[in-house]
Amino acid sequence: MVNKRVINVGIDLGTSRSVIACDNGVRTYLPSVVGYPKDAVARKLFGKDIVFGDEALKHRMSLEMHRPFDKGMLKIAQDLDENSPEYKRAIEAARALLKRLIEIALEADPGGGSNVLVRGVLGAPALASRKNKKAMLEIARGILDDVMYVSEPFAVAYGLGLLTNAFIVDIGAGTVDLCRMHGTMPTDDDQITTMKAGDYVDQVFYELLTKKYTDANFTVNMVKKFKEENSNISQRGDSIYIELPVKGKPVKHDVTAELRLACKAIVPDIVEGIRKLIASFDPEFQMHLKENVILAGGGSQIVGLKREIEEFMIEKLGYGKVTTVEEPLYAGANGALMLCRDMPDEYWHELKDRAK
Ligand SMILES: Nc1ncnc2c1ncn2[C@@H]1O[C@H](COP(=O)(O)OP(=O)(O)OP(=O)(O)O)[C@@H](O)[C@H]1O
Ligand SMILES: [Mg+2]
Incomplete structure (x- = not known):
């Protein structure tokens, strides 16, 4: 050493x-994501025994794909x-x-x-x-x-120097991790994890579209990508259309309401988690936490999410001030x-x- x-x-x-x-x-x-070539031809194609990340995703037909942290595994x-x-x-x-x-x-x-x-x-x-x-x-x-x-x-x-009077909400793909900060190392009692995160949004969005557009062909992965480019909860703004193949031909479909509903689907559990951690905290300091809710993680990039959580907090907790970190990822x-x-x-x- x-x-x-x-x-x-x-x-x-x-x-x-x-x-x-x-x-x-x-x-x-x-x-x-980690991919292992499926056979000798695939191995020859890559010239290696293991393929990572975007390269693996791009060539997933030739690979046995593993997502080690999927579904909380x-x-x-x-x-x-x-x-x-x-x-x-x-x-x-x-x-x-x-x-x-x-x-x-x-x-x-x-x-x-x-x-x-x-x-x-x-x-x-x-x-x-x-x-x-x-x-x-x-x-x-x-x-x-x-x-x-x-x-x-x-x-x-x-990382943000928020060691006290702050409430962190990290919205990932598999989990939303909530933690109240009050000047010491947080213990288990200071933290809650909910399972409705980005993957859940994709699932809800996919199911809503499957019901509405029975002729269209698409996968969860396709709607996830679309979500990442267009996610929006706010009522304002233009209608949102996705191009999906119908009998092999791309057709435009209006998905404004479905995308909004899917993105909103994670909010009730997040606010319930915030409520639980605030309600069980010293009443003299509860206001400080409500005033400083910080969103991080890829899911925090949903446009209008901050506002939606604030409104839900006002309804459930009487007050809420939410900000989003600069570098969520x-x-x-x-x-x-x-x-x-x-x-x-x-x-x-x-x-x-x-x-x-
Ligand atoms: N612009 C965006 N709008 C909405 N969601 C987005 C956007 N960009 C990424 N996401 C979503 O954020 C999630 C990934 O976030 P992040 O990278 O923080 O998760 P993770 O750390 O891999 O997951 P976890 O923390 O659950 O293990 C995915 O569900 C992804 O679809
Ligand atoms: Mg994460």
């Missing part, structure tokens, strides 16, 4: 994308069977993904990534059980030299990197031992 240079990395292993922010200035992400499943093939596959895919992210960070390192000690803070959902924590550590073993992991919304709060990894830098050396040793 004495002779090695330390590189700090903050990592947010997300259901839909995994983000890394690194001391040496590297900041990037990969969709959380590894992150929030309470009943993980550590001997099942699915679990082993998910761990393997997650390790490959993390290894690739670290490689990217080290490739760009001015010293060529040699003679370094890589120290990482991993973000995990607030709800993760002991078993999930074990899984996260297993993923990092042998890839990171030292590791600690923290809840995702806490990483966001830390990087907020977790940025915060994890800051934590990584700030943690004293003694702490790391202790955590390393615990990880074994």
Whole structure:
């Protein structure tokens, strides 16, 4: 350790994308997808045994695709069977993904990534059980030299310097993680995870369109992409049309009301989570939390969501002031990197031992 240079990395292993922010200035992400060539022809096509992120998505017909964090697997499943093939596959895919992210960070390192000690803070959902924590550590073993992991919304709060009187709502693909910050390290009582997040919006949108346009052909993935480019809750604005094939020919379909309904579908559970965490807090400080609700994560980019949550909060809680972070996709990894830098050396040793 004495002779090695330390590189700090903050990592947010997300259901839909995994983000890394690194001391040496590297900041990037990969969709959380790993593909293995299906046969010898596919292997020849890629010239390698494993394909990541966008490349995997583009060539998914030739690949066996794995999304290690999908549906909460590894992150929030309470009943993980550590001997099942699915679990082993998910761990393997997650390790490959993390290894690739670290490689990217080290490739760009001015010293060529040699003679370094890589120290990482991993973000995990607030709800993760002991078993999930074990899984996260297993993923990092042998890839990171030292590791600690923290809840995702806490990483966001830390990165923004919001350590007190703030309420973080991290809207991801698989989960919404809520956390109240009151000047100390948040405990389990300060956090709630709800399962209605970006993937749920896609599912609702898809189902509404399936019912309305029975002739059209489309997949969840197609409507998800469309959502990301057009998501809007506000009543104002033009009608929104999507082009979907009908008997092979692209036809324009009006999806204004369906997109709006789907995007709004996550709001009641979010506000219920906020309500629970505020109601159980010291009444003298409840107002401070209501005044400072911060939205982060990819899902926070839905236009009009901030307003919708405020209105719901006014109805349920009498008041609500909501803001959105500037870099929703990087907020977790940025915060994890800051934590990584700030943690004293003694702490790391202790955590390393615990990880074994
Ligand atoms: N412009 C946008 N409008 C609405 N939703 C968006 C937009 N861009 C991305 N999303 C959605 O944000 C979600 C991804 O956000 P993020 O990258 O924060 O999730 P994640 O960290 O991978 O998931 P999780 O935190 O649940 O593990 C996806 O559901 C995606 O469709
Ligand atoms: Mg996330």
